[in-house]
Amino acid sequence: QVTLRESGPALVKSTQTLTLTCSFSGFSLRTTGMCVTWIRQPPGKALEWLALIDWDDDKFYSTSLKARLTISMDTSINQVVLAMTNVDPADTATYYCARIKKVVGYGAPDYWGQGTLVTVSS
Amino acid sequence: QSVLTQPPSASATPGQRVTISCSGSSSSVGSNVVSWYKQVPGTAPKLLIDGNDQGPSGVPDRLSVSKSGTSASLAISGLQSEDEADYYCAAWDDSLNGWLFGGGTRVTVL
Numbered sequence: 001q002v003t004l005r006e007s008g009p010a011l012v013k014s015t016q017t018l019t020l021t022c023s024f025s026g027f028s029l030r031t032t033g034m035c036v037t038w039i040r041q042p043p044g045k046a047l048e049w050l051a052l053i054d055w056d057d058d059k060f061y062s063t064s065l066k067a068r069l070t071i072s073m074d075t076s077i078n079q080v081v082l083a084m085t086n087v088d089p090a091d092t093a094t095y096y097c098a099r100i101k102k103v104v105g106y107g108a109p110d111y112w113g114q115g116t117l118v119t120v121s122s
Numbered sequence: 123q124s125v126l127t128q129p130p131s132a133s134a135t136p137g138q139r140v141t142i143s144c145s146g147s148s149s150s151v152g153s154n155v156v157s158w159y160k161q162v163p164g165t166a167p168k169l170l171i172d173g174n175d176q177g178p179s180g181v182p183d184r185l186s187v188s189k190s191g192t193s194a195s196l197a198i199s200g201l202q203s204e205d206e207a208d209y210y211c212a213a214w215d216d217s218l219n220g221w222l223f224g225g226g227t228r229v230t231v232l
Contacts, residue, residue, distance in 0.1 A: 037221070047159075047167065047210055049221035060219050096166060106214055108157035109221070112166040 002026035004036075004097050004113035014122050018087050022080040022097030022113065029055050029075045035100040036080040037109055038071065040093040048093075053080060054102060087120045094118075126150065126211055126224035133230040139199040142227045144211030146192050150222050151213050156194040158187065159210040161226075167210060171196070198229070206231050 008020035020038070027034050035054040041047050051071040052060045061069050070083040080097060094117045098109035127145040134140040144156060159167040171187055184200045194213075198205055211224040 039221075039223075046225045047212075047223040049223060052220070062220055063218055105154065106221075108169055108172045108212060110169050110172065112168075115166050 002099060002111040004099060004111060006095055006097050006113045006116040008095070008116055008118065010117060011119050011121060012087055014088055014120060015086055018084040018091070018118060018120075020082045020084075020095055020097075020116065020118070022082070024078050024080070024097070024099065026111075027099060028078065029053075029073050029080070031055060033102045035102055035106065036073070037098050037100050038080075038082045038095060039098060039109065040091075040095045041115075042090075042093040045093075050095075051082060052100065052106065054100075054106075089120045089122050092118065092120045125215070125222045126213065128209075128211060128224035128227045130225065131228045131230065133232050134201050135232045136201055136203065138201050139197060140201055140205075140229055141195050141197045142209050142211075142229070144194045144196070144213075144224050146194075146213055146222065147215070147217075148192055149217040150192075150215040151189065151194055152192040153216050154214045156187070156189055157212045158185075158196045159212065161208045161210065163208070170209075201231055203231050205229060 004024040012018050037052040038050040053071045068085045073080045094115040096115045098112040101107045132140045157172045158170045160170050161167040186197045208226045210226050215222050
């Protein structure tokens with residue numbers, strides 16, 4: 001059974017660094033083809049893809065946020081961490097982590113966490 | 123602004139068919155499979171159909187997908203009240219090396 005759970009601060013201040021953790025079970029990032037991705041959704045708005053890390057430690061970032069994001073993994077404890085620097089109220093959103101399987105290409109995020117709402121205050 | 127374009131809303135009466143379009147570019151929809159998600163407000167998105175037209179267990183036969191060039195679509199037939207939700211398309215973009223999502227379509231059952 002695949003499960004993911006996001007954790008992190010509910011409130012951060014502008015210019016601070018936001019650090020989110022995705023804890024997962026039911027799969028391993030030591031397994032070829034396994035990946036974890038982060039996606040966010042501002043209140044009332046659409047989904048926005050942020051970053052992806054795969055079993056081989058390859059990393060991909062949203063072009064518009066690349067300079068502010070860092071994704072990393074700890075395979076020993078089944079966690080993926082996303083750090084976002086210099087946050088702004090526009091970064092207020094529900095942040096989701098999800099699993100991706102790479103077969104030929106990177107497949108669609110299939111299992112998602114419940115999401116964690118982060119509010120950035122000015 | 124979302125790079126995959128969807129209509130903001132769609133509606134139909136129970137039992138009818140509703141179709142949601144998703145328009146992208148040659149490097150996204152034109153080159154890769156398109157996946158579709160359903161999101162009930164307040165909950166996480168749920169994968170309806172992945173790009174290989176395979177759905178997770180429990181996806182009803184009432185759903186069908188198609189693609190032509192840089193546009194794709196999702197059709198829901200036999201519309202039911204439980205189909206009221208936001209629907210998102212998604213595709214990998216070879217130029218951006220990342221996933222793109224559509225702006226979402228709110229489906230209302232009249």
